[in-house]
Amino acid sequence: MVATYHYLFLGAALFTIGVIGVLTRRNIMVILMSIELMMNAVNINLIAFSDHLQHVTGQIFAIFVITVAAAEAAVGLGIVIAMFKNKETMNINEIDLMKW
Amino acid sequence: MLELILFYIFAAIAIVSAILVITQKNVVHSAVFLASTLLSVAGIFLTLHAEFLAGVQVIVYVGGILVLFVFVIMLISLERSVTERQFSRQWTIALITCAALITEFVYGIYRGKDSFLLPPAEAQTAAETLTGNTQIVGKALFTTFLLPFEIASILLLVAIVGAVVLAKRKTQVD
Numbered sequence: 020m021v022a023t024y025h026y027l028f029l030g031a032a033l034f035t036i037g038v039i040g041v042l043t044r045r046n047i048m049v050i051l052m053s054i055e056l057m058m059n060a061v062n063i064n065l066i067a068f069s070d071h072l073q074h075v076t077g078q079i080f081a082i083f084v085i086t087v088a089a090a091e092a093a094v095g096l097g098i099v100i101a102m103f104k105n106k107e108t109m110n111i112n113e114i115d116l117m118k119w
Numbered sequence: 120m121l122e123l124i125l126f127y128i129f130a131a132i133a134i135v136s137a138i139l140v141i142t143q144k145n146v147v148h149s150a151v152f153l154a155s156t157l158l159s160v161a162g163i164f165l166t167l168h169a170e171f172l173a174g175v176q177v178i179v180y181v182g183g184i185l186v187l188f189v190f191v192i193m194l195i196s197l198e199r200s201v202t203e204r205q206f207s208r209q210w211t212i213a214l215i216t217c218a219a220l221i222t223e224f225v226y227g228i229y230r231g232k233d234s235f236l237l238p239p240a241e242a243q244t245a246a247e248t249l250t251g252n253t254q255i256v257g258k259a260l261f262t263t264f265l266l267p268f269e270i271a272s273i274l275l276l277v278a279i280v281g282a283v284v285l286a287k288r289k290t291q292v293d
Contacts, residue, residue, distance in 0.1 A: 021126045021166060029130045029163070031224050033137055033156075038220055040141030042213035043206055048146045048192060052153050055184065056137055059160050062172075070167040075259045078169055078252075082260070085179050086271045090278035092184045096191045097285030103195045109146075112208070 026067035033060035045110050047102070051095050058088045122166050129162040146192050150185060157181050171253040 033056055040053030062081045069077025099109075106113060136155040143149045157180045164173040260268055 021122050025126060025130075026163070026167065028228075029133065031228070032134055033160075035217070035220060035224065036134070036137040036141060039213075039217045042216055043210060044141060045206060046146060048188065049141060049149050052140055052149055052188065055153065055180070056140065056156065059157065059180075062176075063160065063163060066164055066167050066169045066172060070169065075255050078172055078256055079259055079264050081169075081172055082175065082256075083267060083271055085175060086275060089179060089184055090274050092187055093278045093282040094285065096187055097282035099191055100194060100286045109195065 023067050023071040026063055030060040030063040030067070033057070033063065045112055047099055047109050047111050050111070051092065051099070054095075055088060055092070058084055126163065126166050129159040129166070132156075132159040133163065147189070150188050150192060153188070154181055154185050157185065169252060171256045 037053045037055075037057035037060060040056065041050050044050055044053070062084055065077040065081045065084070067077075069075065069081075102114060103109065108114075133156050136152040136159070139152040140149045140156060143152065157176065161173045161176040161181075164170075164176060
């Protein structure tokens with residue numbers, strides 16, 4: 020039996036790695052992957068508490084998080100393809116059309 | 120004891136692969152390490168007795184989302200994107216923000232260290248513990264959470280239409 024806080028530490032570590040990835044990388048694909056990492060960290064927390072409290076709601080919520088992640092990946096990658104068609108770049112610093 | 124060993128193996132693979140995802144220069148390598156992270160997170164779900172979620176993780180994340188990522192990497196020209204600048208120029212601001220986040224986590228963990236061992240939940244009845252995880256999740260999904268389930272299906276439909284429209288349309292900048 021692994022204590023619940025082990026899983027919370029793992030979730031916090033993965034979430035931090037995801038945030039660092041989003042903030043430091045300029046490649047849009049890696050940024051989308053970092054967002055997936057963060058969603059996984061959230062799922063670990065939800066399921067850890069679901070197991071700890073012996074209640075199924077956390078797992079249901081994790082299923083909805085996975086659904087939203089799938090939708091987000093589909094739309095995000097559609098945007099990436101549209102962006103690459105227009106600008107021929109993956110670097111988000113060059114996507115500054117609406118920059119003030 | 121076995122669960123603890125498995126947890127540490129999966130957690131180590133997950134964290135090392137996650138660090139490699141954000142440090143690799145080549146996007147394809149990032150995608151491969153992301154697959155390794157996602158699979159070990161599925162293993163973590165197994166140690167948490169969430170067998171259905173582990174299966175969903177493998178099928179939807181590794182089999183669906185990650186394949187989508189690899190397809191998009193294939194569609195865009197890889198040679199160009201590797202030569203581009205990979206890391207942000209504003210790395211000092213990024214570093215300060217990351218340091219603030221880590222400090223916040225460490226402080227929160229330090230403050231809450233007395234409550235690490237949460238009180239155990241009340242014992243389940245024998246009938247509930249004997250049924251499988253998939254059965255429990257399915258029952259909850261189609262009774263209590265039926266409306267959110269249907270709304271999630273509408274969200275997926277909107278995402279399909281949106282992705283097709285975004286990727287197909289011929290846009291002109293000039």
